[in-house]
Amino acid sequence: MSLNTTPAAERIHIGIFGKRNAGKSSLINAVTSQDLAIVSEQKGTTTDPVYKAMELLPLGPVMIIDTPGIDDEGDLGQLRIEKAYQVLNKCDIVLLVVDAQTGITKEDKELWAKVQEKNLPGIVVLNKVDLLSEMQQAMLTVAAMQLTKHCYLVSAETGFNIKGLKEAIAALKPKETERQLVGDLLHPYDVVILVTPIDSAAPKGRLILPQQQVLRNVLDNNAIGLVVQETELAQALLKLVEPPRLVVTDSQAFAKVAQIVPPNVPLTSFSILMARYKGSLENAVRAVRTLDTIQDGDKILISEGCTHHRQCQDIGTVKMPGWIRQYTRAEPEFCFTSGGEFPADLSEYKLVVHCGGCMLNEKEMLHRNKVALAQGVPMTNYGIAIAYMHGILQRTVSPLPDIAKLLE
């Protein structure tokens, strides 16, 4: 994705579900007026969720997710169905595509029940109406109305009603989150220093996403952003006529930065701000003390939001287990997941340590927190765990009074 496009996690996620051959992939092509998805009369053409970032007018930047059929068969089919259902956890809007010829089936009803349980806005799309008589169309509409009043007759093949469907999707646009990364902590003209170490882990020629997003949010709020490496931080502080309003650092440089920044200057980290933005900070802070109870053999799940690890490299697999062993003086058993995978059953774990989740949208992050909360398994994150184990958590959440209170 180019640097000029909206980050994936900030896009409205629209999941397309339905039985095999219902016309899910055809519908995506019709709605986007592009040949993006592979279409065939062979059942089960789409075998893995496929993500397409695009501008969908009149909605704006979206992530459209094509999914495998929810009626797939056999062991492999079952796995594919599970993958399709996992996609529901990150959807802001759901389209259930029904093959008008077969009508609404048990599988469609099951999926829709899940959509309603999750309180997700959605539309039942009755596709292939070009193959139905007017009488049949009327009967199908009556049946679909039993599920929801948001149902539309369309034809992905002829384009019938596709424009109307797009407008109906746009009408379901979720309210934008009122949360800000950092803007609510700032006044216009406040100076914020962002500390971004440029080490071998830093991507060539650019800043990583959380750093870009925080800087952008500083600018959006008419504050002043000053970006430095930790090696230039002391000089930067000296050059300012008054102390900065806030210093935000990469968590890995916490210890060093905390020594340089005077105690009266509020200090926090990108990952703490990111967790707050995604709604999972409070949980993470409450959970972190579980580290004090870890014993030999306890299972700890380390979960990362993406599989390419470009930004996180070996934090999850090497550094985090090392820090935890050192801090707890115990030999816990570490388990790992990454990407879309997140276990539905966490009961065997004493603690979950999640990454910052910069590639996951708010819905998915909240879902993971909900799973952990519901099962009573504490879930913290990298930034909070690192700060806690280095004894500086109190300080790094002090700019956030509600969170700091949790540690009193």
Ligand SMILES: Nc1nc2c(ncn2[C@@H]2O[C@H](COP(=O)(O)OP(=O)(O)OP(=O)(O)O)[C@@H](O)[C@H]2O)c(=O)[nH]1
């Ligand atoms: N007549 C008609 N055929 C359609 C329509 N939409 C899709 N089809 C046909 O239905 C078949 C299945 O379409 P796909 O888009 O591949 O269906 P899918 O739901 O993505 O199927 P899987 O990926 O196998 O789960 C293809 O042969 C399409 O040409 C429509 O509106 N009318």
Ligand code: SF4
């Ligand atoms: S914070 Fe998580 S989602 Fe973001 S790059 Fe690291 S592993 Fe991937």
Ligand SMILES: [Mg+2]
């Ligand atoms: Mg398909």
